Amino acid sequence: MAVGGTKVNPKKFHRNQIPLYLYLIPIAVFMGAPIVYIINHAFKPMDELFAFPPRFFVTHPSLDNFCNLFKTTAGSTIPISRYIFNSLIVCVAVVVLSILISTMAGFALSKMKFRLKGPIFEVNNLALMFVATAVTIPRYLTINTIGILDTYWAHILPLVAMPVCLFLIKQFIDQVPDSLLEAAQLEGASAWTIYRKVVMPLTKPAIATGAILAFQAVWTNTETSSLFTSAEGIRTLPFYMNTLTAVGTVQGQGMAAAAALIMFIPNLVLFIIMQSSVMNTMAYSGMK
């Protein structure tokens, strides 16, 4: 290979890139195929779902599976709209609250001087390794003790503090020039004003990234519904989807595919919209 051959972020196509495409495209096909398959599956009418030989692509797309999904109430008297409503409340609350507290904490950790700054950041870095499922039981006990079992708070509060959000936001705020904050201070702005008027606008890409990560964590979360609530009326959409897909009826497969699609599409769309912000944030994601 040529000396100094690594051309990072080239402007246009070059012959040297052909070998890269030769393996990247097959890998991308492998990664994307199950997703494309499930999208097709969700739109297959009954006869195509069980056709033999199985077909990858749908030939006569129909919305039957989605209709079935919305008609079935899985033996309970609670309509699907209730679960959607619950999910919306919980998602909005988690995303807004986690952005709010992570940006505030990130601002303090990045730009203010205080004694416990180092230790707090270190502990948060350690907590990046935190795996919630490992301590489900003590989490349940804690939630029980503070008395939020069976309330919306049981869905919201456990997910709001996300170490990875704080980490990414703090790293991003690090590159906001100090002089800007000092100038604002000289003009008499309080810390709170600086946070709102200077830090927040300049941290938009990291906020978008944090919002996506928080949304992904909450939108598909079934754990809070199955463990921290027992009343059907306040459980969320992914939990309901899970109970539906567990039922092995004949229509089951198509409905399950439709459910999978509904759970996946919002994640994908949000990411596509915000992908340049995410990449921008990731550039500052280094851990020293």
Added chain:
Amino acid sequence: MRTKKSTPYLFLAPYLVLFTVFIIVPTVMAIGLSFTNYNAVQTPQFVGLTNYINLLTQDTIFLQYVLPNTVLFAIIVGPVGYILAFFLAWSLSQLPKLPRTILALIIYSPSMTMGVAMTVMWRVVFLGDQSGIANYVLTQLGVITEPIVWMLNTDYILPIVIIVALWSSMGVGFLAMLAGLLNVSPELYEAAAIDGVRTRLQEVCYITIPAMKPQMLFGAVMAVVGAFQSGNIGVMLTGSNPTPQYAAQLMVNHIEDYGFTRYEMGYAAAVSVGLLALIYAFSFVANKLFASKDE
């Protein structure tokens, strides 16, 4: 920025309260409970190290299936998945923006299929009869003659779980490394060429990785955590905990089995502590490899 003494703590307070209540306290409680016998009804009884001793000497399921499965799973999905993520990011960084963005999006998208979406997707692919696409393709290729009941066949469950976990492992860490690679200054490569760096491999080892160590470390931590977090895949795909004949039983599943099925919370807590220790050990190695020595 200069502030009053209390200001930073006021800004940190909401995060710290929730962080303490839902992350620190449960972790400390897990450690505490692991020294007790607790059935969720009566008060915990202190039993010293009994749970740990039982775990390492008596629990045949743990020693025979759970531990080997977890280590195999963690090594393939953690370090191997990580190397794969770096390799893909490195390859992508050498493409122009448009194809790079499209390919990166496709490679990243599986990591967004958590929970229901992922389960359904792969259950449909690995359907146990001849209408399943995996069985159909393998039959057409002549690899198999009879359809395989994937989710009940103990030879295949763990490999399938590993493939699915790898498939979904190109997440935040992968994006971070891609961003890191794109930010390595081109002058470094030119200087290296003058200094006698000849091959791509030399370039990666001596220029690329040292220049983006911080992202490498972040990516590594994310890879380790991701590997352990995806421990539920086996239970979700087979629809039962324990998985058929413990074929894909991992520590996360063992904890739930003991905690929520048998209500032996103290014992489950000991397994949790073991799991957290294992995660920490993996991350410790990553730290040794990539921590920046200066500063």
